[in-house]
Amino acid sequence: MSGGWNTIESDAGVFTFLLNNLGAHDVQFEELLTLEPEVLAALYPVYGVIFLFKYPTDAPYAATDKPLDGTFDHEAAERIFFAAQTIQNACGTQALLSVLLNKDREGDGGSTSAGGEGEGAGIDIGKSLREFRDFTMVLPPEFRGEALSNSELIRDVHNSFAKSSPFVDETQRTSGEPEDAFHFIAYTPVNGTLYELDGLQPAPISHGPCGADEFPVKVMDVLQRRIARYEMSEIRFNLMAMVRDLRVRAREMGDGEALEREEQKRRDWQFENALRRHNFVGFASAVLKGVVGSKLSEGGDGAYEEVG
Template identity: 65%
Template sequence: MADGGWSTIESDEGVFTSLIENLGVKGVQFEELISLDADTIRSLSPVYGVIFLFKYQRDQSPETPNTPLDGTYETNPPDNLFFAAQTIQNACGTQAILSVLLNQDNTSSTPYPIDIGAELRSFKDFTTGFPAELRGEALSNSETVRTAHNAFARASPFVDETVRTARDEEGDAYHFIGYTGVNGKLYELDGLQPYPISHGECDAGSFPEKVIGVLQRRIARYPEGETRFNLMAVVRDLRERAREIGDAEMLEREERKRRAWEWENTLRRSNFVGFIGEVLKGVAGTKEKEGKFDEWIEKAKGETEKRLRRG
């Protein structure tokens, strides 16, 4: 990983939850949504927003510079709306997350304000009043946010995730954006757009239907059969709800989920190349001592050829 770079991270509820906890955020988690269903979102209430991952279509551009494909540009956004331009590669997931969190930390947006922690509070206070481009630059230069983000980079001694090649540019590109309610409006916060996009009036009660409608219209612009989308809700820690209502079964289920996330994230951070190499050396040494090394190699070649023929 190159110094100062931002690595690609996986779109995963456990990764995102651990990432924001590393930044000092308390009482928030991510829940993957399997279907575009308003009732599912409502069942997770309070929902602070959703993070949408989609295949970026370079040929889909607004009809005019002043008109997005859906909604309207908020060219004079309110002072309390946090919006940052995307100025760095590979960090759109973290930027979409922050776009929701930093707009849900006060009672004007939600009855359950998010405790964003000292680091993000300092960052938000510092960038208050900045234009979107300058906020994006401040984010790109935040060592705290970059370190938390890169902690979940894929561990590989062979690939530098911060370096993009011509082949990368020609392949499929994916992008994250956030949707959240601020000041009684539903906002689409996409750092690649010049302004926040307003989708009209929206309160906590109407948020599920409103955001699902926006997402359905967006997905409808893709060719039929396109399924490469991912949607996650940003919700209050479900363990807190379980404790409040005295649901022991729900609490145990959520605790098991957290243990699974912790284990999976440990594996993501681990590089097993050295371990695998030592195992192979040990097996090869044993076969050589037994005088069966050549036989073992030939057998492996034969099995590989069989698999290739079946494929």
């Protein structure tokens, strides 16, 4: 392994199994196709959301004195998990951890991380991530980012969901047209405050008081304002919510149909994740050669003879 971090897709199935493979229990992601607060509230308990957007290149992104929305809370970085982003291609996993590590049921924010309301306020993040969190919380944000980049567990799990790319498009290197860059950030209520956690910013961004029951309305207001800063033609956004495993709720309610739907969704996600990792070049080549061989054996007109 080269030690680098590969790009992963913004997909609920990818992020759910990434959570599970990191050791977190009874938690998943759901993709949101609307900014209606009621849709998010229906998934309660909601631990946070991850937002993907086009990285702006027409102006400096990282603020130094005041963000475009909200206020920097430098002291919060000492109380909650916030890490500076020090590596490329890992912002999705870093956003995931920004929510997850602030919801540790046994950690400092366990009982109050979602406003201190409801039994679903915390997550069992597992032994490995709990040890990572406990180790890094004594460090400043920039060193937390370095610790994350050097974590073999987190990097290996992240890279296990990288999409296979057997072909290299040389035109992308010489066309002169810059590729659009995208960035993940997290929003989560921690100790009664709605925080925006973005490793490219100098500190957590506070968006004011927020309990678990207020989170759907307040976070959607923030996202609406953020999206409004883009041109109307820009629609490349993605929003996923980190919620309690929906199978748990189905079992608690005795809803067999809902449970089967969720189990089928997991099976579909597993199949899709396997396809993402598989390189089909060899398979396609074997099929093509088989077709050509079959045609030639049938006495083709010679059109296939040039195929190597």
